Amino acid sequence: MDQSTINLALSAALAVAGWFGRQLWEAVQKLKEDLHRIEADLPKSYVLKDDMDKRMDHIEDMFKRIYDKLDAKQDK
Structure with a gap:
């Protein structure tokens, strides 16, 4: 295998890992917002x-x- 094939495979793997990490980060942020909203509304309900x-x-x-x-x- 030449170096460009290895670089391409590594780049693709890092891109997928980066996308997955970003999805996780956004999901955690949305959960934090939902939890904050629930904490604010809880005493009213x-x-x-x-x-x-x-x-x-x-x-x-x-x-x-x-x-x-x-x-x-x-x-x-």
């Missing part, structure tokens, strides 16, 4: 666990008071 716990405690307290009133009413 979902409630925090602490907030949900507080609301559930309030609802459970209301139910307890209702059950207590029903029990008191039943005794009469």
Whole structure:
């Protein structure tokens, strides 16, 4: 094999590797943008666990008071 054939094969291999690397880089950048967008939108779409716990405690307290009133009413 002469040197020009080796150079051509090596150039083709490096071109394919460069294209593949660029595709990977662009995919990672797009994933970073998507993740940032999700992080920004997440508080708008979902409630925090602490907030949900507080609301559930309030609802459970209301139910307890209702059950207590029903029990008191039943005794009469």
